[in-house]
Amino acid sequence: MPRLRATSLVTAALLITIVAGVGVLPALAQLGTVRLGLLTSMTGPAAATGEDQRRAATLAVDEINATGGVMVREANARLKLELVIGDDQTSREGAVSAVTRLLVADKVALVFGGLGSAFGMAALPQIREHGVPYIPTPSTPLFTRNQDMGPDPTKSMVFHYQATGLMYGAGIVDFLVREIKPLMSADRPLRVAWLYQDSPFGAEYVRGYNDRVKEVGAGIETVALERFKVGETDYRTQLTKIKALTPHVLVPMGFRGETVAAIQQAVLDVGIDPKKTHIGPTCACADDPLYYKDLGRIGQYTTILSLYSTHAIPKGATFAKWASYRKSYQEKFGQLPGLLGVSAYDAVHVAAKAIERAGSVDKRKVIEALGKLEMDQMVLPVHGGKIRFDPKYREVPFVLFVQEMFWDEKVKELRPVIVWPGDLAEAKYKQP
Amino acid sequence: MVLDAGTLLRILLWGLVSGSVYMLLATGITLIFGVMKVVNFAHGELMMTGAFVTFILSHAFGLNPYVGVFVSMAAVGVLGIVIERVGFRRLRGTAKINEIFFSIALILILQNALARIFVPRFREYVQIKTPYATEVLDLGLITLRYDFVILLVLAWATLLGLWVVLYRTGLGRDVRGTSQNRTAAMLMGIRVERVDMLTFGIGAALGALAGSLYGIINPFGPYAGTLPAIKAFAVIILGGLGSVRGAVVGGLLYGIVESVATFFLGGSWRDAIAFVLLIVVLLTRPQGLFREGA
Numbered sequence: 001m002p003r004l005r006a007t008s009l010v011t012a013a014l015l016i017t018i019v020a021g022v023g024v025l026p027a028l029a030q031l032g033t034v035r036l037g038l039l040t041s042m043t044g045p046a047a048a049t050g051e052d053q054r055r056a057a058t059l060a061v062d063e064i065n066a067t068g069g070v071m072v073r074e075a076n077a078r079l080k081l082e083l084v085i086g087d088d089q090t091s092r093e094g095a096v097s098a099v100t101r102l103l104v105a106d107k108v109a110l111v112f113g114g115l116g117s118a119f120g121m122a123a124l125p126q127i128r129e130h131g132v133p134y135i136p137t138p139s140t141p142l143f144t145r146n147q148d149m150g151p152d153p154t155k156s157m158v159f160h161y162q163a164t165g166l167m168y169g170a171g172i173v174d175f176l177v178r179e180i181k182p183l184m185s186a187d188r189p190l191r192v193a194w195l196y197q198d199s200p201f202g203a204e205y206v207r208g209y210n211d212r213v214k215e216v217g218a219g220i221e222t223v224a225l226e227r228f229k230v231g232e233t234d235y236r237t238q239l240t241k242i243k244a245l246t247p248h249v250l251v252p253m254g255f256r257g258e259t260v261a262a263i264q265q266a267v268l269d270v271g272i273d274p275k276k277t278h279i280g281p282t283c284a285c286a287d288d289p290l291y292y293k294d295l296g297r298i299g300q301y302t303t304i305l306s307l308y309s310t311h312a313i314p315k316g317a318t319f320a321k322w323a324s325y326r327k328s329y330q331e332k333f334g335q336l337p338g339l340l341g342v343s344a345y346d347a348v349h350v351a352a353k354a355i356e357r358a359g360s361v362d363k364r365k366v367i368e369a370l371g372k373l374e375m376d377q378m379v380l381p382v383h384g385g386k387i388r389f390d391p392k393y394r395e396v397p398f399v400l401f402v403q404e405m406f407w408d409e410k411v412k413e414l415r416p417v418i419v420w421p422g423d424l425a426e427a428k429y430k431q432p
Numbered sequence: 433m434v435l436d437a438g439t440l441l442r443i444l445l446w447g448l449v450s451g452s453v454y455m456l457l458a459t460g461i462t463l464i465f466g467v468m469k470v471v472n473f474a475h476g477e478l479m480m481t482g483a484f485v486t487f488i489l490s491h492a493f494g495l496n497p498y499v500g501v502f503v504s505m506a507a508v509g510v511l512g513i514v515i516e517r518v519g520f521r522r523l524r525g526t527a528k529i530n531e532i533f534f535s536i537a538l539i540l541i542l543q544n545a546l547a548r549i550f551v552p553r554f555r556e557y558v559q560i561k562t563p564y565a566t567e568v569l570d571l572g573l574i575t576l577r578y579d580f581v582i583l584l585v586l587a588w589a590t591l592l593g594l595w596v597v598l599y600r601t602g603l604g605r606d607v608r609g610t611s612q613n614r615t616a617a618m619l620m621g622i623r624v625e626r627v628d629m630l631t632f633g634i635g636a637a638l639g640a641l642a643g644s645l646y647g648i649i650n651p652f653g654p655y656a657g658t659l660p661a662i663k664a665f666a667v668i669i670l671g672g673l674g675s676v677r678g679a680v681v682g683g684l685l686y687g688i689v690e691s692v693a694t695f696f697l698g699g700s701w702r703d704a705i706a707f708v709l710l711i712v713v714l715l716t717r718p719q720g721l722f723r724e725g726a
Binding site: 043044045046047048049051198226227228229231232233234235236237238240241243244255256257258260261268269270271288290294 | 554653654
């Protein structure tokens with residue numbers, strides 16, 4: 001009996017130690033470091049872009065830590081940043097489970113990043129329940145224009161760091177009206193056809209486009225709004241229909257692989273003639289080193305609306321950090337960065353600045369600091385050069401530009417030239 | 433919008449092309465089911481494995497993809513034989529749920545293995561490039577890339593070859609016999625386990641061909657096999673479980689209905705309309721269009 005009691009006591013002591021240890025470990029980690037949770041896709045179809053975000057965020061964390069870390073007044077010390085990855089597995093269910101782990105087990109001070117709007121949106125209820133600051137980088141404006149976030153969305157913990165679908169949609173109309181319409185249909189409405197991803201991401205682009213079309217009046221006639229499901233890569237039937245409608249412009253809107261397939265199928269299989277139908281602007285999310293390689297020669301004269309370019313560097317102070325960022329990334333990882341990685345890189349700097357201003361890792365104080373934040377732009381270009389989350393929708397007014405693709409015989413790949421807006425343009429848009 | 437003859441022809445052509453891929457995939461599944469009464473849910477992943485093998489052979493070794501297709505069929509056929517011998521054969525006679533979970537496990541294993549190997553190098557999508565990617569055949573009303581012509585020829589020639597094997601060879605007689613009555617086939621001296629193994633290999637090879645042809649005309653990734661496999665299952669239910677003829681007719685019908693529905697109702701209806709067709713057939717003819725033995 002005494003032996004049994006002794007064994008029970010030892011077991012109980014062990015259990016207590018383990019349970020206490022599990023509870024204390026994250027807290028211990030928090031004493032010396034500030035944990036930032038990157039919620040992104042490390043497995044599943046979007047894993048490669050998620051890897052770009054992981055690399056870019058690692059680069060930002062290393063840069064900040066190399067300067068000694070973030071000054072936190074409450075701790076009276078500079079604390080190092082620690083990146084914790086939450087893999088959403090390119091799925092809604094994966095996002096819920098990953099964010100729960102980040103919030104409950106890893107006890108991160110802030111969550112940021114992400115590629116798919118649907119996955120980030122799936123994580124929102126958990127974020128809201130824990131009241132942890134969140135800087136999502138997918139494009140849907142619903143992150144901060146979401147009625148479910150509470151009676152006053154402007155007091156939420158979400159700060160959207162990405163050009164939204166609404167901004168992109170409006171940008172597409174502005175470009176078409178200024179550059180394409182005078183060349184292709186100066187005296188009649190410009191006939192525009194869309195082939196877009198049937199998802200919140202695609203829908204918001206179209207919404208932004210429709211809103212702007214209403215504003216500019218009768219200059220644009222939308223002749224087709226054809227949709228395709230995420231993961232579908234055969235668009236020939238929709239493109240056949242679009243061809244029969246003889247549009248001046250075809251806007252293919254999807255992720256990189258989808259966009260490449262849509263353009264190739266339009267030109268090669270369905271016979272849409274780029275001389276009669278302008279193809280673009282495509283999504284900024286396609287702007288990735290592989291896009292220029294995969295699209296090939298048939299991508300000549302197509303356009304892409306972006307806020308970061310894989311190859312071009314516009315002139316001016318607004319884009320001063322691009323070269324150094326690209327160089328650091330290439331030196332560290334041996335390849336070129338993509339747009340969504342840049343968003344994650346910037347988001348780490350935004351988070352670090354907010355924590356420094358808050359002087360604390362207390363979530364309420366960090367949220368307050370993010371709301372009042374004003375800091376110099378990082379890599380992504382911002383109107384006015386300062387990152388500020390607007391008080392109504394907590395979005396940042398990014399600078400968008402259009403690049404036209406030209407075949408470069410030397411590298412045997414497409415290379416971009418910025419053609420819009422006028423103050424950033426390297427050359428005039430060239431019609432084939 | 434005016435629906436001219438060229439547009440109509442194109443819509444039917446896209447249906448014929450995708451239908452031919454579904455047909456190959458469905459034939460592989462139905463052949464395996466007909467003989468072994470096993471539903472291999474991982475057939476879409478065997479399809480993608482085949483596509484990736486052809487991709488690597490052409491991308492890394494410069495082999496013409498239309499030659500690579502045959503190497504891929506052989507490789508995936510051998511993989512199929514291994515899967516049958518190591519997995520399904522051992523589960524034979526146990527609860528059906530074991531086979532189902534084994535094939536679900538195969539889906540996850542193959543998808544993640546492909547993702548681990550290919551995604552870091554090629555991102556989420558790749559496409560098999562052929563030397564004829566920009567060569568076009570002018571048919572008057574429409575033009576057609578050579579790749580589509582070769583796809584149709586290869587798909588139908590393979591089916592013809594399968595028909596010859598099934599109806600003009602000793603192996604085909606054994607396969608049909610095992611499919612009709614396994615016990616009687618054993619009593620007649622047919623080595624049914626050998627038939628199982630070879631049938632699984634042939635089914636997997638057909639999947640590899642479907643994947644390679646799919647990968648020549650569409651971008652694909654490690655997870656791209658799921659949707660075509662679901663459609664192929666719908667096709668075999670439509671055509672009649674275990675019927676090769678049903679898989680052929682069902683595949684074509686499915687491809688064409690899908691294409692026509694997409695044209696008139698939009699891409700969001702693509703899958704829904706084809707499945708409506710499936711429900712209609714099941715309600716009016718529950719056994720499918722052509723229920724028979726393999």
